[in-house]
Amino acid sequence: MHASVSPATGADTVATDVDTVATDLGVVMKQLLVSSSRDFFAAVEQAGFTFTQVKCLHLLGDAAEPRPLNALSETLGLSGPAISRAVDGLVQRGEVKRTEDPRDRRSKLLTLSPRGRRTIDHFVAIRFAGIKRFVEGLTDDEREALGAGVSPLARRLES
Amino acid sequence: MHASVSPATGADTVATDVDTVATDLGVVMKQLLVSSSRDFFAAVEQAGFTFTQVKCLHLLGDAAEPRPLNALSETLGLSGPAISRAVDGLVQRGEVKRTEDPRDRRSKLLTLSPRGRRTIDHFVAIRFAGIKRFVEGLTDDEREALGAGVSPLARRLES
DNA sequence: TATTGTTATACTCTATAACTATA
DNA sequence: TATAGTTATAGAGTATAACAATA
Numbered sequence A, B: 001m002h003a004s005v006s007p008a009t010g011a012d013t014v015a016t017d018v019d020t021v022a023t024d025l026g027v028v029m030k031q032l033l034v035s036s037s038r039d040f041f042a043a044v045e046q047a048g049f050t051f052t053q054v055k056c057l058h059l060l061g062d063a064a065e066p067r068p069l070n071a072l073s074e075t076l077g078l079s080g081p082a083i084s085r086a087v088d089g090l091v092q093r094g095e096v097k098r099t100e101d102p103r104d105r106r107s108k109l110l111t112l113s114p115r116g117r118r119t120i121d122h123f124v125a126i127r128f129a130g131i132k133r134f135v136e137g138l139t140d141d142e143r144e145a146l147g148a149g150v151s152p153l154a155r156r157l158e159s
Numbered sequence C: 001t002a003t004t005g006t007t008a009t010a011c012t013c014t015a016t017a018a019c020t021a022t023a
Numbered sequence D: 001t002a003t004a005g006t007t008a009t010a011g012a013g014t015a016t017a018a019c020a021a022t023a
Helices: A018-047 A051-062 A069-076 A080-092 A114-136 A140-157 B018-047 B051-062 B069-076 B080-092 B114-136 B140-157
Strands: A096-101 A104-112 B096-101 B104-112
Touching: A018 A114, A018 B018, A018 B114, A018 B140, A051 A069, A051 A080, A051 A096, A051 A104, A051 A114, A069 A080, A069 A104, A080 A096, A104 A114, A114 B018, A140 B018, A140 B140, B018 B114, B051 B069, B051 B080, B051 B096, B051 B104, B051 B114, B069 B080, B069 B104, B080 B096, B104 B114
Parallel strands: none
Antiparallel strands: A096 A104, B096 B104
């Protein structure tokens, strides 16, 4: 028998207690990760970047101001030398610009170059394509319900 | 002005074209990954497993039948020696049982031990706790809409 | 001969320690 | 002295190549 009266959507209501939603969300997330990660990982390897380097690029891309090396080190939870090597490779490839901080010449300020920006855009596009492929595999009803579920969260979460 | 008539939920309808849903889904997934990955990574490191070993455990946990080493190698996309070393560590720790295949003595069959099963359950519980924490941070309306969106997908996706 | 798995060796990435330059 | 970053060295983890056992 039906658990409750159906709303105007015409569909039966579903259990939406915390545990049920968390469980279902986990199932969807797992599948989505598979869909969206494969091409992304392949692209990073193809381009010859390490994941640490990709994280550095993303961090610098999100930053409004030039960042010193130790800021990346702390945010990513990696040692100074590890970041130093990763960034050095990015500088040599022209993805990142590294300049002395005139106010403290011990510090080096890092900024994304136009090439680095294009690199990020490339990786973001690949990620998005994977997610889009997942959404395209849904029925119209599934997509509409999912959109109604994630839209308000996206509005609130996105910076 | 309003894009269309509001349904019985009392909320405005939202755009649910593929690109919009994919974009919003990406935002939510990103936040969810942050919420659910931190403790998981810490737990894996704390327990002294490599991520390859955790993947091996999950794979053996999902398998109905004992699996030979090269099956893990192919599924995970890693070299035979890498899997051999990872599995060897799991065998020494009593997480996995490794026996000769009586029908082909070149092959070794791998199965999860009861201890390995407990290890997986532990990691799954930590993952779930992270997702649950995310869901608990939602308002009732947000949680109900999200549940309605992911529930039908979970029904269809889960094995 | 071909295949399954292991051992030998080299490479990459990271961490700790030592070092340089600046504050 | 303390701090930012780099260089030196050692430890994981992986891949390719060489090997052993079985088919």
